[in-house]
Amino acid sequence: MSLKLTGGIILATGENGEFQVLEGSCICIEDKYIKYIGPDRDAPECDAEKDMRGMILMPGLVNAHGHGPMTLLRGVGGGLALQEWLETAIFPIEAKLTPKDIEIGERWAVMEMLAGGTTCVSEMYDFPEATWEVLKGSGIKGNVCRVGLSFSETEEIPKNRFNECVNIVKNLKDDDDRVISEFCLHSEYLTNEGFVRKIVEANKSLHTNINVHVSETRREHEECKQRHGGLTPIGYLDKMGILDENTYAAHCVWVEDSDIEIMKEKKVSPVFNPSSNCKLASGFAPIDKMLEKGLNVAIGTDGCASNDNLNMFEELHLGSLLIKNKASDATVLNAGQVLKMATVNGARALGRTDTGELKVGKRADIIAVSMDKPHMYPAFDIMNLLVYSAQASDVVMTMVDGKILYENGIYKTIDAEKARFEMKDAIARIY
Numbered sequence: 001m002s003l004k005l006t007g008g009i010i011l012a013t014g015e016n017g018e019f020q021v022l023e024g025s026c027i028c029i030e031d032k033y034i035k036y037i038g039p040d041r042d043a044p045e046c047d048a049e050k051d052m053r054g055m056i057l058m059p060g061l062v063n064a065h066g067h068g069p070m071t072l073l074r075g076v077g078g079g080l081a082l083q084e085w086l087e088t089a090i091f092p093i094e095a096k097l098t099p100k101d102i103e104i105g106e107r108w109a110v111m112e113m114l115a116g117g118t119t120c121v122s123e124m125y126d127f128p129e130a131t132w133e134v135l136k137g138s139g140i141k142g143n144v145c146r147v148g149l150s151f152s153e154t155e156e157i158p159k160n161r162f163n164e165c166v167n168i169v170k171n172l173k174d175d176d177d178r179v180i181s182e183f184c185l186h187s188e189y190l191t192n193e194g195f196v197r198k199i200v201e202a203n204k205s206l207h208t209n210i211n212v213h214v215s216e217t218r219r220e221h222e223e224c225k226q227r228h229g230g231l232t233p234i235g236y237l238d239k240m241g242i243l244d245e246n247t248y249a250a251h252c253v254w255v256e257d258s259d260i261e262i263m264k265e266k267k268v269s270p271v272f273n274p275s276s277n278c279k280l281a282s283g284f285a286p287i288d289k290m291l292e293k294g295l296n297v298a299i300g301t302d303g304c305a306s307n308d309n310l311n312m313f314e315e316l317h318l319g320s321l322l323i324k325n326k327a328s329d330a331t332v333l334n335a336g337q338v339l340k341m342a343t344v345n346g347a348r349a350l351g352r353t354d355t356g357e358l359k360v361g362k363r364a365d366i367i368a369v370s371m372d373k374p375h376m377y378p379a380f381d382i383m384n385l386l387v388y389s390a391q392a393s394d395v396v397m398t399m400v401d402g403k404i405l406y407e408n409g410i411y412k413t414i415d416a417e418k419a420r421f422e423m424k425d426a427i428a429r430i431y
């Protein structure tokens, strides 16, 4: 089955890796792949055609750091400082959650993400098997892990956690690599040397990614230095060998110049979480410096309780404003660079080289953004329009691997009514 998307404005990627805005062109999709992007007159015949006039066709957004099931905790503890927020508001609720709750919360998250143009997400939360099943069933792409935690050097707390981490990577396999299982270290402060070494050792034969929180707060960063003879979280993880694996690191708010050097050398992808860092007043990540050094910076929403939505267009917008203002330089970042963070850079961070760009041979992970509403006209510069004007609600179609999963408010793979009923039921039960 082949499909031709005609009449839209296409945000393609050229041979030089830079975005190209194409008009009078179309995209042909065969099975899961983009087979053709170019002028209508040269396009091959396709089995079906779809009129995309008045829309921008762009790569699907990659949310490189999330905790999807936290939709169940949307807005909980709003206004509290991070430590108090975690201990008094979040942890007591999380302790009650069952695998069924995780399934319900994740499905609710996937609905929000598909409707807002996200085609791939990194998920870090309890009961990853439930998350895996939802991602598989919905058709979206995602990376899933068992949260790596270790509270004692002498006995295993939580019990059996290391084996659970390994079993997720070994047992959750998708022939298609649409959903990927990987390792996770929650952070330097919730693990210890013995556990970290075992994860590094296990990944030597399993060759997946490692997802980790790094230097989110000043306190975490400084306490790490006290614990480890002046080593920062990045310095410590480097010493432990974690950064020799394909590692991506959420937050990186308090990283120092020497950390950025290490991340560059070890090809670590930092993940910027603009809304979450602002809401929890964690600080300003030195994203301008990281980009200057050529780091592969990605963007994520973080969990729904510290954001409080999964709207990647909002992250693009706010992230760009924060970087410019912090650098006191309006020229510091162009809209194309921001869009790359939320597409191809995110895909690379998650170990995916076959998506994140509209290019022949890549997977057909494509979204359509409507230019109908007043805030989308005039459209002098498409990339500026997408970063500074577009809203998640302008997304009218979300396609993953050539399959339309969401179109004009309709979910093709999810029973939205049932999902809403289950969500309300779960909220009543949990609270």
Ligand SMILES: [Zn+2]
Pocket (backbone or CB within 6 Å): 065, 066, 067, 213, 250, 302, 303
């Ligand atoms: Zn997080």
